[in-house]
Amino acid sequence: MSESIIIAETSKGAVAPVTAELVSAAIAMGTTPTIIVPCTDSSIADNAGFEGAGRTIAVKGGCFENYDASSWAAAIDAAAPAGTLLAAATPQSKDLLARVAARRGLAVVQDVVAINGSNLTSPIYSGKAMQTVALSGDAAVSVRANIFPAANASGADVSVVDQSGDVATAVQEIIARASARLDVAEANIIISGGRGMGSPDNFSHLERIADVLGAAVGASRAAVDTWDDIPHSMQVGQTGKTVNPNLYIAVGISGAIQHLAGMRSSKYIVAINKDADAPIFAHADYGIVATWEETLPVLESALSAMMA
Numbered sequence: 001m002s003e004s005i006i007i008a009e010t011s012k013g014a015v016a017p018v019t020a021e022l023v024s025a026a027i028a029m030g031t032t033p034t035i036i037v038p039c040t041d042s043s044i045a046d047n048a049g050f051e052g053a054g055r056t057i058a059v060k061g062g063c064f065e066n067y068d069a070s071s072w073a074a075a076i077d078a079a080a081p082a083g084t085l086l087a088a089a090t091p092q093s094k095d096l097l098a099r100v101a102a103r104r105g106l107a108v109v110q111d112v113v114a115i116n117g118s119n120l121t122s123p124i125y126s127g128k129a130m131q132t133v134a135l136s137g138d139a140a141v142s143v144r145a146n147i148f149p150a151a152n153a154s155g156a157d158v159s160v161v162d163q164s165g166d167v168a169t170a171v172q173e174i175i176a177r178a179s180a181r182l183d184v185a186e187a188n189i190i191i192s193g194g195r196g197m198g199s200p201d202n203f204s205h206l207e208r209i210a211d212v213l214g215a216a217v218g219a220s221r222a223a224v225d226t227w228d229d230i231p232h233s234m235q236v237g238q239t240g241k242t243v244n245p246n247l248y249i250a251v252g253i254s255g256a257i258q259h260l261a262g263m264r265s266s267k268y269i270v271a272i273n274k275d276a277d278a279p280i281f282a283h284a285d286y287g288i289v290a291t292w293e294e295t296l297p298v299l300e301s302a303l304s305a306m307m308a
Contacts, residue, residue: 003031003032003033003034003081003082003083003084004026004029004031004032004033004034004083004084004085004086005033005034005035005036005080005081005083005084005085005086006019006022006023006026006033006034006035006036006053006085006086006087007036007038007076007080007085007086007087007093007096007097007100008022008035008036008037008038008048009022009087009088009090009093010037010038010039010044013041013044014044014047015037015044015045015047015048016088017150018088018090018145019035019048019050019088020050020150020151020152020153021088021143021145021146021147021148021149021150021151022086022087022088022143022148023035023050023051023052023053023150023151024052024148024149024150024151025086025112025115025141025143025147025148026052026053026086027052027151028115028116028117028148029084029115029117029118030117030118031083031084032052032053032054033052033053033054033086034053034054034055034056034057034080034081034083035048035049035050035053035054035055035056035057035156036056036057036059036076036079036080037056037057037058037059038059038061038064038072038075038076039058039059039060039064040060040061040062040064040065041060042058042060042158042160044058045057045058045156045158045160046156046158047153047156048156048158049153049154049155049156049157049158050151050152050153050154051151051152051153051154052151053151053154054157055157055158055159056156056157056158056159057079057080057158057159057160057161058158058159058160058161059075059076059079059080059161059163060160060161060162060163060164061075061162061163061164062164063075063163063164067092069095069096069099070099072096072099073096073099073100073103074103075163076096076100077100077103077104078161078163078276078277078289079161079163079276079281080100081282082104082138083138084106084135084138084139084140084141085097085100085101085106085138085139085140085141086141086142086143087140087141087142087143088142088143088144088145089110089111089112089142089143089144089145090145093142094110094142097140097141097142098140100140101139101140104138104140106138106139106140107135107139107140108139108140108141108142109122109133109135109139109140109141109142110122110141110142111123111142111143111144112141112142112143112144112147113130113143113144113147114132114147115143115148118134118135118136119132119133119134119135120132120133120134120135120141158285159281159282159283159284159285159286159287160284160285160286160287161276161281161287161289162286162287162288162289163289171288171295171298171299171302174270174286174288174299188215188216188245188246188247189210189213189214189215189216189245189246189247189248189249190215190216190217190218190236190243190245190247190248190249190263190266191206191209191210191213191215191216191217191218191248191249191251192206192217192218192219192220192234192236192248192249192250192251192253192263193206193217193218193219193220193223193251193252193253193292194219194220194222194223194250194251194252194253194254194259195220195222195223195226195252196251196252196253196254196273196274196292197223197251197252197292198252199227200223200227200229200230201229202292203217203219203230205292205296205297205300206251206296208300209249209296209299209300209303212300212303212304212307213303213307215247215249217234218234218235218236218241218243219234219235219236220235220236220237220253220256220259221235221237221239221240221256221258221259222253222254222256224240236259236262236263237258237259237261237262237263238257238258238259238261238262239258240262241262242261242262242263243262243263243266244263244265244266244267245263245266245267246266246267246268247266247267247268247270248263248266248268248269248270249270249272250263250269250270250271250272250273250280250284251272251273251292251295251296252272252273252292253271253273253278253280254273254275254278254279254280255271255278255279255280255281255282255283256279260279260280260283264283268285268286269283269284269285269286270284270285270286270287270288271283271284271286271287271288272287272288272290272292272295272296273287273288273289274289274290274291275289276289
């Protein structure tokens with residue numbers, strides 16, 4: 001069985017208790033689940049950590065204010081890793097699960113009441129009989145409530161992926177979360193650019209933000225290898241410098257293993273990339289899916305105002 005992904009059930013701006021039951025269901029399948037939390041306020045994902053679960057991804061966007069099947073499915077499909085999907089067997093979640101499954105070409109098993117590894121049992125004929133199916137690959141599975149014991153709450157390792165398209169709002173939340181987590185008196189900050197910056201001349205935008213923050217400017221190996229104007233002394237990565245700052249901002253960096261080896265221990269990682277599938281987002285605490293041209297001017301303006 002490959003990775004499992006739980007689509008958290010939310011209610012009145014909070015993670016619903018049935019989500020803890022889904023964690024137990026995923027563990028019964030022999031997997032360590034990743035929890036996806038659709039939300040308008042990523043802080044609710046801080047309460048989506050459970051014993052036996054892996055990381056939590058808060059998928060933040062204005063579309064989650066009210067249920068819209070198409071936009072919810074598109075946003076979750078873009079943010080969730082590959083694997084078997086689990087959701088509560090509520091009318092809304094069953095509809096959402098089926099739509100994400102259709103986008104991924106997955107088989108759907110609804111209303112599961114028992115799990116034994118890859119064997120799933122669900123009622124048929126209006127509950128007059130039970131069927132057991134064996135999964136041979138990834139699937140989309142809805143699980144009935146009050147069947148599995150609730151997993152105990154635990155600290156959540158939360159990453160945030162912003163799907164709102166509102167760069168200004170995303171930047172404001174970056175600043176709020178960073179300010180809450182970082183001790184400015186002790187902080188060291190790095191903002192790095194990759195080949196996605198398009199030209200070494202565009203690193204001037206990173207330098208202006210670095211001036212505001214008192215940060216250093218770094219670069220990926222791809223940027224150093226591509227442009228002579230970007231010196232090796234700026235390279236962060238396995239063959240460059242290994243860094244451990246409080247805040248690491250990666251701009252236009254895809255997140256190759258070589259680069260991650262040099263910065264993945266950073267206390268707080270922000271990724272800005274126009275490719276929603278960029279590997280860097282799997283390691284970021286906060287991600288903005290947008291071009292650097294859209295994001296950096298807003299980031300510079302907001303930071304300048306904050307530092308004034």
